[in-house]
Amino acid sequence: xxxxxxxxxxxxxxxxxxxxxxxxxxxxxxxxxxxxxxxxxxxxxxxxxxxxxxxxxxxxxxxxxxxxxxxxxxxxxxxxxxxxxxxxxxxxxxxxxxxxxxxxxxxxxxxxxxxxxxxxxxxxxxxxxxxxxxxxxxxxxxxxxxxxxxxxxxxxxxxxxxxxxxxxxxxxxxxxxxxxxxxxxxxxxxxxxxxxxxxxxxxxxxxxxxxxxxxxxxxxxxxxxxxxxxxxxxxxxxxxxxxxxxxxxxxxxxxxxxxxxxxxxxxxxxxxxxxxxxxxxxxxxxxxxxxxxxxxxxxxxx
Amino acid sequence: xxxxxxxxxxxxxxxxxxxxxxxxxxxxxxxxxxxxxxxxxxxxxxxxxxxxxxxxxxxxxxxxxxxxxxxxxxxxxxxxxxxxxxxxxxxxxxxxxxxxxxxxxxxxxxxxxxxxxxxxxxxxxxxxxxxxxxxxxxxxxxxxxxxxxxxxxxxxxxxxxxxxxxxxxxxxxxxxxxxxxxxxxxxxxxxxxxxxxxxxxxxxxxxxxxxxxxxxxxxxxxxxxxxxxxxxxxxxxxxxxxxxxxxxxxxxxxxxxxx
Numbered sequence: 001x002x003x004x005x006x007x008x009x010x011x012x013x014x015x016x017x018x019x020x021x022x023x024x025x026x027x028x029x030x031x032x033x034x035x036x037x038x039x040x041x042x043x044x045x046x047x048x049x050x051x052x053x054x055x056x057x058x059x060x061x062x063x064x065x066x067x068x069x070x071x072x073x074x075x076x077x078x079x080x081x082x083x084x085x086x087x088x089x090x091x092x093x094x095x096x097x098x099x100x101x102x103x104x105x106x107x108x109x110x111x112x113x114x115x116x117x118x119x120x121x122x123x124x125x126x127x128x129x130x131x132x133x134x135x136x137x138x139x140x141x142x143x144x145x146x147x148x149x150x151x152x153x154x155x156x157x158x159x160x161x162x163x164x165x166x167x168x169x170x171x172x173x174x175x176x177x178x179x180x181x182x183x184x185x186x187x188x189x190x191x192x193x194x195x196x197x198x199x200x201x202x203x204x205x206x207x208x209x210x211x212x213x214x215x216x217x218x219x220x221x222x223x224x225x226x227x228x229x230x231x232x233x234x235x236x237x238x239x240x241x242x243x244x245x246x247x248x249x250x251x252x253x254x255x256x257x258x259x260x261x262x263x264x265x266x267x268x269x270x271x272x273x274x275x276x277x278x279x280x281x282x283x284x285x286x287x288x289x290x291x292x293x294x295x296x297x298x299x300x301x302x
Numbered sequence: 303x304x305x306x307x308x309x310x311x312x313x314x315x316x317x318x319x320x321x322x323x324x325x326x327x328x329x330x331x332x333x334x335x336x337x338x339x340x341x342x343x344x345x346x347x348x349x350x351x352x353x354x355x356x357x358x359x360x361x362x363x364x365x366x367x368x369x370x371x372x373x374x375x376x377x378x379x380x381x382x383x384x385x386x387x388x389x390x391x392x393x394x395x396x397x398x399x400x401x402x403x404x405x406x407x408x409x410x411x412x413x414x415x416x417x418x419x420x421x422x423x424x425x426x427x428x429x430x431x432x433x434x435x436x437x438x439x440x441x442x443x444x445x446x447x448x449x450x451x452x453x454x455x456x457x458x459x460x461x462x463x464x465x466x467x468x469x470x471x472x473x474x475x476x477x478x479x480x481x482x483x484x485x486x487x488x489x490x491x492x493x494x495x496x497x498x499x500x501x502x503x504x505x506x507x508x509x510x511x512x513x514x515x516x517x518x519x520x521x522x523x524x525x526x527x528x529x530x531x532x533x534x535x536x537x538x539x540x541x542x543x544x545x546x547x548x549x550x551x552x553x554x555x556x557x558x559x560x561x
Contacts, residue, residue, distance in 0.1 A: 198496040200459030201452060218455050218494060236494070 018055035308437035312453030314424030328535030330385035353516020401435035408436025
């Protein structure tokens, strides 16, 4: 849920990781929350030396503060913090690049360029330096941006549900940062882990966030997630959604032939007849009246 | 510098040793220098299939423990001068060798030979880890049975952890049973395992006969299994021969009206 901004967030942006900081929060609070976040997600084994970019301008950082965050990310999460890409400061000649490719472009920067960006990172705080300045955005996205800015500043409904992830939250006050360009106002979102492989017997994916798997879950393999699980393939093994007790969690798959489906504390064990009858249509599993139902779904009802 | 290939399956009795023997012979027939290592210490079989049982003097454990040089332990094949066998010890067990020692041995042999084929024991314990240690790639053998495919799937997962690319060999497929819907088809197996197909070998009684006689089926020009192994060897050499479809010819009306 994106209704209230947490102090520290790590998010995926089209193939790279971004670090989002609440501009209202004190720096000490940011440090504390970041440490907590990294420890909670046990991210050291997960990120393994990935690069993370400081996104947006939610926080004014001095050079020392930036270095401190960099150290924490390195130690606790094995992440390499990079400032926002240098090409934002220098306009690019090719304007028609769709915004999604920018994170990749950052990686192509030469070492000197990233060094420059690092030096200027301390003072970078004004809106102009934000990624995707309007000149680089297609007209369609500009519209979107405009629409979003209008609505968000007007109304903010009370949060319906918020994962216990961010205890030290503050009421949402700051402007919508531009990196949220593709967010419709009040859009219901959650973070997810995209896995692009077939899970073979003996392999298991465990995650606190939703899991999207491009491939099959073979018999003997398992996915355990505290949130939803989407399998763009066949489930032959075990999938456990809402493992932390979230009964609203769902399991979606193009084909269900599971050994077991678990949601929250309930277990469903399809009979072999069920397996034979397995639909060729996508199906969704959910809890209703303390029973797990698996239904053909042509439309995801959420 | 040659290539080390491990032939593995997880489940026993699916045709690892037979495949190792036949692929080795087929590769040698193509003019490659080949050494086949029997990784099944304590339960050696590869020597029997190749018909070299009574020539064994030194074995894999002797080489690894430096009781002899690798050259001394290698047994040259009776028919093909390019093919060598490194037999397993029958008196030791799997713990007699460590993965590091196997790695070193494979590295040494790869300098001399085009192909180093390692016959992996069944299971996923010490012997499996040893066989994997020196390998550059893997051939996963499976029969079209649920239990065999399940074990192959587990092995594919383990190979992925070790960063070894795997290709699939479907063994003992009965065309008749597939057509009657009583056996998984090649497509069903590939669908589950999600790796590339290296070869398909149909059920062939010649395999048993030739195994008992110690003359690998590859040497039999007429046997379908022999032909299949020759195609696999060509594919390993980078010459991609199509996997023929074994469907029986359908009548005219069947073709029009479908199955």
